[in-house]
Amino acid sequence: MKKFTxxxxxxxxxxxxxxxxAQDYKWDPFMPIKGAFADVSVGSDGFGIGAGGRYMxxxxxxxxxxxxxxxxxxxxxxxxxxxxxxxxPLPVGYTEEKFMSMMINVDAMFYFDFFETLSLNxxxxxxxxxxxxxxKNIDTGSRYIYRNEPQSGLCFGVGAEYVLQDNLNVGAGxxxxxxAVIRLTxxxx
Numbered sequence: 001m002k003k004f005t006x007x008x009x010x011x012x013x014x015x016x017x018x019x020x021x022a023q024d025y026k027w028d029p030f031m032p033i034k035g036a037f038a039d040v041s042v043g044s045d046g047f048g049i050g051a052g053g054r055y056m057x058x059x060x061x062x063x064x065x066x067x068x069x070x071x072x073x074x075x076x077x078x079x080x081x082x083x084x085x086x087x088x089p090l091p092v093g094y095t096e097e098k099f100m101s102m103m104i105n106v107d108a109m110f111y112f113d114f115f116e117t118l119s120l121n122x123x124x125x126x127x128x129x130x131x132x133x134x135x136k137n138i139d140t141g142s143r144y145i146y147r148n149e150p151q152s153g154l155c156f157g158v159g160a161e162y163v164l165q166d167n168l169n170v171g172a173g174x175x176x177x178x179x180a181v182i183r184l185t186x187x188x189x
Contacts, residue, residue, distance in 0.1 A: 032056050033113070035169075035187040041065065043179015045100050045129070050178070052109070054185070059109030061123065065178050066102045074134050074143035084135050086147035097136045097143060103129035105155055105177055119169065123157040127177045161185060 034055050041048040041063065048065030078084055082091065090096065107125030114120065128150070135146040159173020159181060169185040 037185035039183035041178035041181045061107040063105045119161040128152040
């Protein structure tokens with residue numbers, strides 16, 4: 001019985017020291033931090049969502065904007081006697097009406113963990129979007145398909161994340177195409 005009690009005592013002391021060592025956390029700016037995040041954005045192009053991941057000081061973000069944009073109702077066939085060619089100006093009595101259909105962006109992110117409770121980030125990426133341009137009859141308000149205007153190019157972003165817990169950050173930032181961004185990041189070490 002004494003051997004069993006001694007073994008139980010040794011195992012309990014070992015398990016207590018193991019738990020205390022496992023829970024010891026020391027901040028290190030070069031720690032290999034891994035994380036997954038989700039974000040929402042609001043800007044001139046509408047509401048957007050995004051998701052991505054992070055490893056050490058590098059990250060990748062994929063965003064989709066314009067998912068809640070209301071596209072106006074329009075007709076694919078023109079009224080009798082009206083010819084609208086997308087390579088020519090609109091006929092008299094019609095005006096252009098433009099709305100964004102959807103935008104997708106991919107950003108490479110760079111994290112700067114200079115402080116224990118604050119992480120700064122910057123991003124550079126590529127976006128592609130498609131604006132639909134409708135021909136609107138000034139008198140009746142009826143809309144007809146006119147042409148599409150695709151755009152693509154470089155985009156940039158900056159932001160900061162605040163450490164809520166050892167494994168949870170909340171952040172805010174600005175993106176040149178998506179607008180204001182709110183981000184929630186789950187981290188593991």
